[in-house]
Amino acid sequence: MTTIRDIYSDIYEPIEFAYKKVKFKECYVAGLSFHVEKDDEMWDELCVGTKLALVRDKNNKHDHNAVAIALADDFDGDPDNFDFDFILGYIPRQENAELAVLLDAGYFNKFETEITEYKQYGKYDERIKITIWLETNEPVMIRPDLLRAEYLDRVDFSDLTHELHERGVAYFRWGGFLPDEHDLPLKGERIVLIHTRRDMAYLYLMKVVAVGDDCAIYFDDPAEIHCCDDCAPFILSNMVGPVEISIDNFEYISEETLRSLSVDHYLAKRLSAEFDRLIASKIYPWTSLNNVDADPSIDDPEDAE
Numbered sequence: 641m642t643t644i645r646d647i648y649s650d651i652y653e654p655i656e657f658a659y660k661k662v663k664f665k666e667c668y669v670a671g672l673s674f675h676v677e678k679d680d681e682m683w684d685e686l687c688v689g690t691k692l693a694l695v696r697d698k699n700n701k702h703d704h705n706a707v708a709i710a711l712a713d714d715f716d717g718d719p720d721n722f723d724f725d726f727i728l729g730y731i732p733r734q735e736n737a738e739l740a741v742l743l744d745a746g747y748f749n750k751f752e753t754e755i756t757e758y759k760q761y762g763k764y765d766e767r768i769k770i771t772i773w774l775e776t777n778e779p780v781m782i783r784p785d786l787l788r789a790e791y792l793d794r795v796d797f798s799d800l801t802h803e804l805h806e807r808g809v810a811y812f813r814w815g816g817f818l819p820d821e822h823d824l825p826l827k828g829e830r831i832v833l834i835h836t837r838r839d840m841a842y843l844y845l846m847k848v849v850a851v852g853d854d855c856a857i858y859f860d861d862p863a864e865i866h867c868c869d870d871c872a873p874f875i876l877s878n879m880v881g882p883v884e885i886s887i888d889n890f891e892y893i894s895e896e897t898l899r900s901l902s903v904d905h906y907l908a909k910r911l912s913a914e915f916d917r918l919i920a921s922k923i924y925p926w927t928s929l930n931n932v933d934a935d936p937s938i939d940d941p942e943d944a945e
Contacts, residue, residue: 651897652905653912655823656782661752661773665739669709671729673764682728683760685711692753692770695719695727696743705740707731709753709770717748728768739772750775781823786912788825789832790814790903797835797842804878809849809858814903815871822904824872827851831876832915834898836887841898844881845919848874883922890914 676682693715700706708727715722731739742750757769792800803810815822825831825848833844855873856862865873887895892914901907907915 651901651908651911653784653786653908656784657779658782659775660778660780661775663771664751664774665735665772666756666769667732667735667772668765669729669768669770670732670765672767675727675729682711686728686755686758686760686768688755688758690755690758692728692755694731694739694743694748694751694753694772695722695724696740696748697724697730698744703730703733703736705733705736707736707739707743712753719748783826783829784906784909786906786909787830787832787915788903788905789834789901789907789911789915791899791901792833792835794835794837797833800833800844801882804844807858808877810846810876810878811855811858812874812876813867813869813871814874815869817870823906825851825874825903827854830879831903832919833876833881834901836895836898839887841885841887841890841895842881843883843885843915843919845879845883845915846876846881847879849877850875880919880923883919885918885922889918889921 691712693710693712695708695710695715696719697706697708698704698719708722708724708730710722710727714726730736752773752775753770755768756771759767761767800810814824827848827850829848831846831848833846835842850858851874852872853865855865855875858875859865887898890898892910906912
């Protein structure tokens, strides 16, 4: 099925997914004292967040379920030809049986392991705690830190300005039929609301502060948010605006593109950066002119009375 995002691939960021990860196990690294000397340079390579690899040690004479722990960069994915001299230690014997079965079944690339607690000194069996995550088969959309944008006609833009003046926030309903065509904003995301007139563009940079039932607290009658449509309610607060910018100042966005923008999708990286640049170009000069600290003489003790 062809979507709006496919048609306007140069305007909207492609959807990316990653498989959801669940916490599988937390444990300390066993056998550190046998594999990492007190003055070993490896200690300097370790910190919270260091990525690790789980290596199945099938030929271990002491534990048939042995799972070694190595630095991720030291393991190429082939446990049969791995040099077990280059490991930190092992998964504790009492916690490795299930993990060994999964690794033997070929799920080694489904695990992600890192250091989540690190002490260079102290008891060896309590110096390094690791967390192991298991990748599931459930895809999760990756939410990029990009702007969304929506074009408003003259009436809607006028209503927005009035509502911000009267209430400090604005109420919108977005969505509609064919859910696959909509990727609606989440709380905390930023949205540029746009109106053009003649050769000028007028922008508000807004932030989503409530979605769905959470919008009810902004109304005297909470039932107002329940409508018989396929849309969801949103409350937006004003971060910056209105900002007035000549359309000639837009490098990558034509007026035709501005009029086609929909909040349903994230803007492509280049367009998102373009809006950020344009809005910032209007904010900083205003801030400098209106910031008393911009005049160093105000802090001169000789001028103080």
